[in-house]
Amino acid sequence: MEGRIVGKIKRVNGPVITVKDVTDAKMMEMVRIGEQQLIGEVVKLYNGQATVQVYEDATSLCPGENVYGSDMSLSVELGPGLIGTIYDGIQRPLEKLMEVSGTFISRGLSFPALDHEKLWHFVPAVKEGDTLSKGMVIGTVQETERILQRILVPPLYETVTVSSVVKEGDYTVMQDIVTVVLASGRQEKLQMAQHWPIRVPRPVKNRLVLKQPLVTGLRVIDTLFPLAKGGTVAIPGGFGTGKTMTQHSIAQWCDADIIVYIGCGERGNEMTDVLREFPQLVDPRTGQSLMERTILIANTSNMPVSAREASIYTGISMAEYYRDQGYHVAIMADSTSRWAEALRELSGRMEEMPAEEGFPAYLPTRIAQFYERAGYMRALNDEDGSVSIIGAVSPPGGDFSEPVTQATKRFVRCFWGLDRALASSRHYPAISWIDSYSEYLGDVRQWWNDHSEGTWYDNRNQIMELLQKEIRLQQIVKLVGPDALPDSQNFILEVCSLFKTAFLQQNAFDEIDRYCSIEKQVKMLAIILEYYKKGSEAIAKGVPMVKLRRLRSVQDMARMRFSVNNEDLQALDKLQLGLERSIDQLGGIYEN
Missing domain, CATH: 3.40.50.300 (P-loop containing nucleotide triphosphate hydrolases)
Known part of the structure; x- marks a missing residue:
């Protein structure tokens, strides 16, 4: 069995076991439990006893079985x-577990998180004699097409001097790639694979x-x-x-x-x-x-x-x-x-x-x-x-x-x-x-304004204000019905309804609508607010709301999330221009 014996099982309570005769176990230490070597973690120490969380099915564990220490915390590779x-x-790795045990995971199985046999192309970024501090890059590996993995000096080492480094080539994650000398004079060999305790935040x-x-x-x-x-x-x-x-x-x-x-x-x-x-x-x-x-x-x-x-x-x-x-x-x-x-x-x-x-x-x-x-x-x-x-x-x-x-x-x-x-x-x-x-x-306001010609923050607040007004108007409608409201207030309900269906709603299965670029979002919101502004002015001139609703450009606006590609921003500009013209023409008719 691996590791030293730190105690024996006293009591089993589902995934929590009590260990007696504890000698040198440490808080948060990873341990192996019983003859099946189940993985556990020490979560409490008291009066020569320890409480251990078992990370596997604890069925068939018996009092008296040994618990083995590992001298390390529960860590990721x-x-x-x-x-x-x-x-x-x-x-x-679940795929490795399935290869060995099938659909249901057998107890006591343990595989390294990384493939220790696979070769990776390592490109060193340091040379012999370089002085490095913790967290600095010692080399790179192209992990995927997008991700260039940077191999770092472990944060545990304050300052190290490189005594040797391998040539560019293919290595496994467990092969020594760099040898460093610590401030104490002790030599340490670094690999691409490193461990870190999961409950400790990495330093920055x-x-x-x-x-x-x-x-x-x-x-x-x-x-x-x-x-x-x-x-x-x-x-x-x-x-x-x-x-x-x-x-x-x-x-x-x-x-x-x-x-x-x-x-x-x-x-x-x-x-x-x-x-x-x-x-x-x-x-x-x-x-x-x-x-x-x-x-x-x-x-x-x-x-x-x-x-x-x-x-x-x-x-x-x-x-x-x-x-x-x-x-x-x-x-x-x-x-x-x-x-x-x-x-x-x-x-x-x-x-x-x-x-x-x-x-x-x-x-x-x-x-x-x-x-x-x-x-x-x-x-x-x-x-x-x-x-x-x-x-x-x-x-x-x-x-x-x-x-x-x-x-x-x-x-x-x-x-x-x-x-x-x-x-x-x-x-x-x-x-x-x-x-x-x-x-x-407030944190992202400057970024958004840089990408919206300074309009996003004010437009966002304006539409949120309209949505709040809609809530209050809906309460009145429930009491006295929509006919009791003037067109100016009914138009707020109309615009908010359009905003919900044409902007807030999104179809994850539609080729165009499933993703909306920042530029398209800005223009869509501007069009809806322009509709509210121009429409309110037209209603003040006596235009019935039903006339506004029937405008061709308003119907096009309701479909813009499906009909306009993210790249075709000119189509949105054209839509907004057409909307303004049609409402102005309608307002001119009733004004005269």
């Missing part, structure tokens, strides 16, 4: 080969101000509730409101360099759809498979609950690794509610005092620790990169007042609340313009 791989919650030089939006191609997000690169957002919604589909759309179309998709406690059939669809989806920027920039972590609801708790840390540690190389990474966590339920179950088995709805008292702390690892950072090698976290929340019954949603709202600055009524009426994405908000408006 980082290096070339991460992109395009499908892992479980503790970074075991400093945190930068958020200025750039994560462009998703979804109009309701980009225009109304933007997310900054390096920002955090929660997507809460009940069953069937479209959380997963919204994340799929963002994963395919957003301008992040790398996607880390964490299926945390989701249904097996839902995760199966992800595993089948993602390899077939095409990255619009390269024409290659979306898996060329994606890492998948699949930890479904029937997998061990402890591994579900670890899965989000596994995902964000890999994201930070690519961030340190200067890439922009987007994490899709689906769903953090299932992760919180895993915390609740483990806390209950450890007999901790429960808080609201049975969740542990430290739930907000754990949520904060996760979301605080997002950010736009300057890495130790002066590369700028970001990690953006898009976390789905599954409140029972769609109740946003439950603890996980409320705790998450405290630590995120953007909130895309999904509305069941919108989903039931087939309005997708079903993001509510009433419940949602973004605190990144």
Whole structure:
């Protein structure tokens, strides 16, 4: 058996075991349990005993079996080969596990996260005698067509001197590529593969101000509730409101360099759809498979609950690794509610005092620790990169007042609340313009204004003001009916209805409408607001609203999301010009 014996099993309580006769175990140390060598982690030490979370099925474990230490924390293996791989919650490659055990994962199996036999073409970036500090680049590997992997000096080493470096060529991730001398005089050999404990954030030089939006191609997000690169957002919604589909759309179309998709406690059939669809989806920027920039972590609801708790840390540690190389990474966590339920179950088995709805008292702390690892950072090698976290929340019954949603709202600055009524009426994405908000408006305002000739911020506020007026007018309509309102107020209802169907709604299966460029979004919003401005002036001159509604240019405007390509912006200019002329002509008739 590997490792030293640190104790013997005293009690087995599902995925939580108590170990007695503990001698030299360490807090958060990864251990191997029993004769099957199941993977576990020490989470509590007291009076010669330890509590261990088991990351595999603990069936058939018996009191008296040995527990073996490893002298290391639960860690991820980082290096070339991460992109395009499908892992479980503790970074075991699922395809390798399936080859050995079939459909159901056998216990005690362990495979390296990276392929230790595959050769990668390494290009050194240093020479003998160079002095390096932690985080600096020692060489590069072309991992995929888009991703150039930069091999870094591990952050554990402050200053090192290169004593030898291999020539450019093909090497495995475990071969020595650089030999360095530490300040103490000790020599260390570096490989392309490195390890990092999942619960420890990777160090950076400093945190930068958020200025750039994560462009998703979804109009309701980009225009109304933007997310900054390096920002955090929660997507809460009940069953069937479209959380997963919204994340799929963002994963395919957003301008992040790398996607880390964490299926945390989701249904097996839902995760199966992800595993089948993602390899077939095409990255619009390269024409290659979306898996060329994606890492998948699949930890479904029937997998061990402890591994579900670890899965989000596994995902964000890999994201930070690519961030340190200067890439922009987007994490899709689906769903953090299932992760919180895993915390609740483990806390209950450890007999901790429960808080609201049975969740542990430290739930907000754990949520904060996760979301605080997002950010736009300057890495130790002066590369700028970001990690953006898009976390789905599954409140029972769609109740946003439950603890996980409320705790998450405290630590995120953007909130895309999904509305069941919108989903039931087939309005997708079903993001509510009433419940949602973004605190990144001021951060990304300058970027947006640079890309919209200074119109975005004012236009966005104007349409949000109209939507608020519509809510108040709808309350009056429910009481006295639409006929009681003058045309000037009915026209507000008309414009808002048009805005919802022609702008906010988006069809993921339509070749044109599934992605909307920033330039097209700006012009579409300007056209709708111009319609409101010109139409209001015409109504003031006595033009009946029904005449405005029947204009050919208004009908063309309602179809513009389907009929105008992202590149054909002149067609939108032509549409706006035609709209202005037709309303002016109509106003002139009634004025005379």
